[in-house]
Amino acid sequence: xxxxxxxxxxxxxxxxxIPQDGYTSALSMGVVIGFTxxxxxxQLTNKAWAxxxxxxxxxxxxxxxx
Numbered sequence: 336x337x338x339x340x341x342x343x344x345x346x347x348x349x350x351x352x353i354p355q356d357g358y359t360s361a362l363s364m365g366v367v368i369g370f371t372x373x374x375x376x377x378q379l380t381n382k383a384w385a386x387x388x389x390x391x392x393x394x395x396x397x398x399x400x401x
Contacts, residue, residue: 336370336395344375350398352377354391364401365391 336344344350348367353360364381374392 336375338398338400339396340399342400344370344395344398344400346370349380349401350375350377351401352391352393352398354379354388365398 338344338350344367346367346369350365350367351362352365354363363379365377365379367375368378368390369376371392373394375395375398377391377393377398379389379391
C-alpha cells in the first residue's frame with residue numbers, strides 16, 4: 336500500500352494522521368502495525384486528545400509516512 340505521497344507503507348513505519356474521532360483537525364503520530372485488504376492498522380503514539388482510541392484503521396491515502 337502507498338500513503339498520500341506515494342511512499343510504500345510497511346509494518347513499523349512512522350506516520351502522521353488526523354484521528355478518526357472526527358472532532359479535531361490536530362495531527363497525531365502513529366506506527367503501522369498491520370494491514371487489512373483496504374486499510375492500514377495504526378497504533379497511535381502521540382494522540383491529539385487523551386480520549387482518542389489507542390488503535391485505528393485508515394485508508395492509505397489518509398496517512399503520510401514520516
